[in-house]
Amino acid sequence: MMRIFHTTFNQKNLTGNAGLSLLGRFAQKLNLHKLLDQHISIERGESATYQVSDAVLMLVFGVLAGAKHISHLAVLKSDKPFRKLFKWEQFPDASTFGRIFKLFTFRHCKELAEVEDKVRRKIWSKKYFGKVTLELDSTVRPVFGSQEGAAKGYNPHKKGLKAYHPLLCFIAETRECLHNWFRSGDAYSANGCVDFIKECFARLPKRVWSIDVRADSAFFNGDLLDFLEAKGARYMIKVKLKGLENLLRAQKWRKIKNSSFESTEFEYKCGDWKKPRRFVAVREIITSESDDTLLPQPKVQHRYFCYVSNMNLAPGASHKYYGKRAASENWIEWCKNQMASGSILTQEFWANSALFQSCILAYNLKVWMMWLNYEKGFREEPNTIRMYLIHVPARLVHRSRQWFLDLDEHYPFKNLWQSIEASILKLEFG
Secondary structure (H helix, E strand, O other): OOOOOOOOOOOOOEEOOOOHHHHHHHHHHOOHHHHHHHHOOOOOOOOOOOOHHHHHHHHHHHHHHOOOOHHHHHHHHOOHHHHHHOOOOOOOOHHHHHHHHOOOOHHHHHHHHHHHHHHHHHHHHHOOOOEEEEEEEEOOEEOOOOOOOOEOOOOOOOOOOOEEOOEEEEEOOOOOEEEEEOOEOOOOOOOOHHHHHHHHHHHOOOOOOEEEEEEOHHHOOHHHHHHHHHOOOEEEEEOOOOOHHHHHHOOOOEEOOOOOEEEEEEEEOOOOOOOOEEEEEEEEEEEEEOOOOOOOOEEEEEEEEEEEEOOOOOHHHHHHHHHOOHHHHHHHHHHHHHOOOOOOOOOOHHHHHHHHHHHHHHHHHHHHHHHHHOHHHOOOOHHHHHHHHHOOOEEEEEEOOEEEEEEOOOOOOHHHHHHHHHHHHHOOOO
16 A cells, blocks of 8 residues: 655756756767757747757757657756756747748758768767668658648558658668658659669768668669669669569479478569569468368468569578568657657648658667667667666756756666766767
8 A cells, every 4th residue: 555645846956857968968979959050041030039950959859758749848848957958948839849840941851851961970980880781661651630741642551541651761780760751641652762762872971881772662663773783782672563473473483491482583674674683582372271162172372572682692581681671660660659750740841841850860869879879778669768768867956066967876777877978978079
């Protein structure tokens, strides 16, 4: 049984999000606020209380704290220790956030992407992979309103519902989102995929010398394959082709030892391609009983998986290699469901694009901080990191002309906190 107790509201300078201070230190080392100021060309009046750079950073830290809607930022607005640490004496309400983000146009969204690109190059100057795998995917973000650009289109889970249809590219080795396009809901999956992959390549740091591309069928496009081959990239892309099953049935199949799968490989030239390319496929043998006869007979069916690839992998190994991109599905869900990408919305398309990008920036900031300062933890999902590193109670104390963030002496992750903080303080970026 609980003790009998009374509730009072007398304590001062308490925060429940002390871990945001670590991410704040990290963002300061990256000079993120200054970069946003320098590159986003939205001009506000001299009397404006809030600059665009402030609004973007407030949203980023709100999302890191778990906000899923602009109104949820009220939690940070009421967190006076947090505001004191970040020197945000005033904090806008939800309607002001909306007005600021509605100033964004296509040009300003590109400028926001350039800021993220500059930050990434700083990160990769400290730690990098020479060989990377790009995970390309399209996703659907349903909406429940009449937002600009939201439309009925491809939506396998909630058919007939309006949505947006973003493109995303992740780097498998770091789990960061390299690039994103916010698109209207009726955009065909392959629309703009070649330009998108070109921008992805342009955003890769120069230290990358080998690129593999793994993509879903939205990127099954001859021009895209031409580009990848010209760049010397290896690829494994799921095939989307009219009459594919008939084409596969006509091939010679071999049993894969100790499995219920068969495999085949062949060359094929699609109608608008400049040359034939290597296709690899596996099919799963599914046996069932027919129910249309007096004595049920075994009935054999097949489930097909087909990829176009220039990798030197056997069909079975190709299928396993492609299966690894299931991890990127998790990262997309983390961005959508745990980092609010696409759920914080206004009525205007480019405002929503900027909000989407800001949420992705929040996700990347978390990934980069953990990657550089605590490699074991960078693989954990955002909600886990929130639980043990961000949603931490503390008191902000000012004494001897210094500020102190005073945490519980029994905080279970004290050593981890101190290790990450010490690592961040040692970082120096050019």
